[in-house]
Amino acid sequence: MAKRPVSVIEFAGYRRRASELLTDRQRDAVIDMVAYEPTCGDIMERKMTSKRSRLADDIRASLRDAHNHASGKTTKAIVHRVTPKETDAREARLMLGLSQDEFAALIGTGVGTVRKWELGTRRPSGAARTLISVIKKEPKAVRRALAKANEVA
Incomplete structure (x- = not known):
């Protein structure tokens, strides 16, 4: 049974925050984790609580990006196509x-x-x-x- 690819979309607010907190390898691991378990939640919440106002701004910007992306408008979002491995x-x-x-x-x-x-x-x-x-x-x-x-x- 072939698995369908899953889209994991990185918006600018997330990328900005992730680049501050994670290595490229860790970001790739987060993308894989989200592809396999979409309900995993915000795993970086603990690290980001010290910058609440900036976090709120990033969330608002990401929501605007998500809305624009869903509406078909051009955004700076990066779409990762991940095909989960067969579990058998x-x-x-x-x-x-x-x-x-x-x-x-x-x-x-x-x-x-x-x-x-x-x-x-x-x-x-x-x-x-x-x-x-x-x-x-x-x-x-x-x-x-x-x-x-x-x-x-």
């Missing part, structure tokens, strides 16, 4: 023939988490990614191992 959670789940609820219970996570993995809005953690990879390669072995673990518990 859906493929692994289907290989086991399970519903999202059943798959979530099997691997010990919430069904909402599985949904977000499959939609591409979140990525599985390292341990979950490893388990998903193993499920894709050896679904029967994983099913046997987890069934034995559940018998003991």
Whole structure:
């Protein structure tokens, strides 16, 4: 299942503030984080509280830029097209023939988490990614191992 690109838009107010506080590498990491988890919020809020009036001005300017950009007007906004990487959670789940609820219970996570993995809005953690990879390669072995673990518990 191919993922659709996500647009992460940097407006001038954000760029000005980010250039003061972050390295280029950190800014790239923020763009990736926003692409994978759009509801992550303002991660720099703590660092910016000392300059409230300037922050308010930057927010107003960014809102104007966002409105102009959405209206099709030319702005100095930078649009990043990010294609989230495939998580393979859906493929692994289907290989086991399970519903999202059943798959979530099997691997010990919430069904909402599985949904977000499959939609591409979140990525599985390292341990979950490893388990998903193993499920894709050896679904029967994983099913046997987890069934034995559940018998003991």
